[in-house]
Amino acid sequence: MGIRVAVAGASGYAGGELLRLIAGHPEFDLVAATAHSQAGSPVSAVHPQLAGLDLTLGATDAETLSGADLVFLALPHGQSAAVAARLAEGVRVVDLGADFRLESAEQWTRYYGGGHAGTWTYGLPELPGARAAIAGADRVANTGCYAATIILALAPLIAAGVADPEDVVVVASSGTSGAGRNAKVNLLASEIMGDLSPYKVGAHQHVAEIKQATGAGSLSMTPILAPMPRGILATVTARRRNGGDPREALQAAYADAPFVHVLPEGSWPHTAATAGSNSCHLQATVDIDSGRIIVVSALDNLGKGAAGQAVQNANIMFGLPETTGLSVFGVAP
Ligand SMILES: NC(=O)C1=CN([C@@H]2O[C@H](COP(=O)(O)OP(=O)(O)OC[C@H]3O[C@@H](n4cnc5c(N)ncnc54)[C@H](OP(=O)(O)O)[C@@H]3O)[C@@H](O)[C@H]2O)C=CC1
Ligand SMILES: CC(=O)N[C@@H](CCC(=O)OP(=O)(O)O)C(=O)O
The missing domain is CATH 3.30.360.10 (Dihydrodipicolinate Reductase; domain 2)
Structure with missing residues (x-):
């Protein structure tokens, strides 16, 4: 068994791209994928591009996510904090949403409204000093696209x-x-x-x-x-x-x-x-x-702007080569 991975918000666009990347990742084993209104649906019914991925979407709760070493949160703004708080200490989390990206509570309220959940390590590895910070973090906030x-x-x-x-x-x-x-x-x-x-x-x-x-x-x-x-x-x-x-x-x-x-x-x-x-x-x-x-x-x-970047961050968090499971090359035309 490799690193056990769960995706919350797996029925969305970013979640679907995460599932595709995880399925091709040599060190990650997908153990759970969750949704909200579409919980209970087979993954392939929600994401036809993932036909053959034999998994049913669970509810987004601590129990469904509990067997994972690494959890990707691909949830709407404002939903990540409550889910993250219920995960065991030591579980690595990469949040694709905005909740933990900003240092300033004032800026958070200005652009998103409501209370600021906090600040996690900012997940853009190419910034100076970022790789070391990400490698030492349990919780990383992925960038906006x-x-x-x-x-x-x-x-x-x-x-x-x-x-x-x-x-x-x-x-x-x-x-x-x-x-x-x-x-x-x-x-x-x-x-x-x-x-x-x-x-x-x-x-x-x-x-x-x-x-x-x-x-x-x-x-x-x-x-x-x-x-x-x-x-x-x-x-x-x-x-x-x-x-x-x-x-x-x-x-x-x-x-x-x-x-x-x-x-x-x-x-x-x-x-x-x-x-x-x-x-x-x-x-x-x-x-x-x-x-x-x-x-x-x-x-x-959905790649470097979301799911790909999230996998790159997770690779760094687990001490893997940052390119593991990711493609440098596009699929055009
Ligand atoms: N799309 C993009 O290019 C990018 C997106 N992001 C961020 O990633 C996150 C996901 O985005 P995206 O995939 O586009 O969004 P989608 O709207 O496509 O998917 C949202 C997901 O969250 C679930 N969901 C909806 N409401 C709730 C709720 N109240 N509680 C728990 N889960 C809920 C949905 O489940 P269900 O379908 O079952 O209702 C679905 O799985 C967002 O924070 C977004 O800002 C970041 C960078 C780029
Ligand atoms: C086309 C379109 O509507 N794009 C969204 C991108 C939001 C996003 O993905 O980033 P966050 O995670 O910060 O929401 C927008 O402009 O708001």
Whole structure:
């Protein structure tokens, strides 16, 4: 028996991708998968892509999750704290939700409302010092999907003094799975196909997380819903500082990062190239007119933006090579 793993919220999009990755992981054995309204359904009835995975969704309670060494929580915001509190000490937990990402209770209330549950180790291994912190943690808060895309593009530029942290502008498009399977927004195919629509303009909840992780002081973000199932493409621009080279700063930061690729000069990221992988693709230049830095970043919101990142964090928590069970390469076309 390897590491015994349970997934809470397994009927959702992030949960389904976790099940797929766990099924192919050489050290993880899936012992339980839970749901809420769909508890009692076979996994393959809820996730047709997982036909052959012979397991029934249980209720999300301490009893169902009790046999696991590692629990992934893929629950709606506000649900993780109560479930985590009922897990035995020593059980490793990776929360894919937002509940434990922010250090500031004030920022939590501003963007999510209600009481702040607390702060866990932030699970973005590519940040300086993060691998050691994750390796020593029992509880890790996975990043938001836009947050991972944007932090990977921006953090090295601010750290290297190449980008002005007080002047950052982001426009980012996401596929519809980012909104979850029980999305409150209207995702009727007849309405989203052939359409690009901005939403949460000037008030996206990931801004607090991005500022916390990068040191950005002022950041404007405009999210756009794109008619595709998976993928995020973020264009991050910032005022350039000290004549620094943004591409060199990214290359230096990610020289040893197996999942972050600074593309060859002249190649720009495509979301489709990252689908099904745990990779993030980056490219950078300096605008020939404004002189601003431009970084384009792409990843799979369910991969490096959620389930893949969660498995990468869990690998580090258990002392495994961080790439175990994860694909560097996408499945395009
Ligand atoms: N989708 C994405 O790209 C990303 C998602 N995340 C985060 O991951 C988490 C899951 O997201 P996602 O998979 O998209 O969401 P989904 O809406 O697709 O799935 C939500 C899951 O939570 C269960 N659930 C719903 N209500 C409750 C409740 N009251 N108590 C316990 N379980 C409940 C659902 O069960 P049932 O279906 O049986 O009702 C389902 O299994 C969220 O916190 C989200 O923010 C993070 C990064 C990216
Ligand atoms: C397309 C779409 O609606 N995307 C969601 C992404 C949320 C997410 O996945 O991140 P959290 O875990 O922080 O909720 C949004 O923009 O709110």
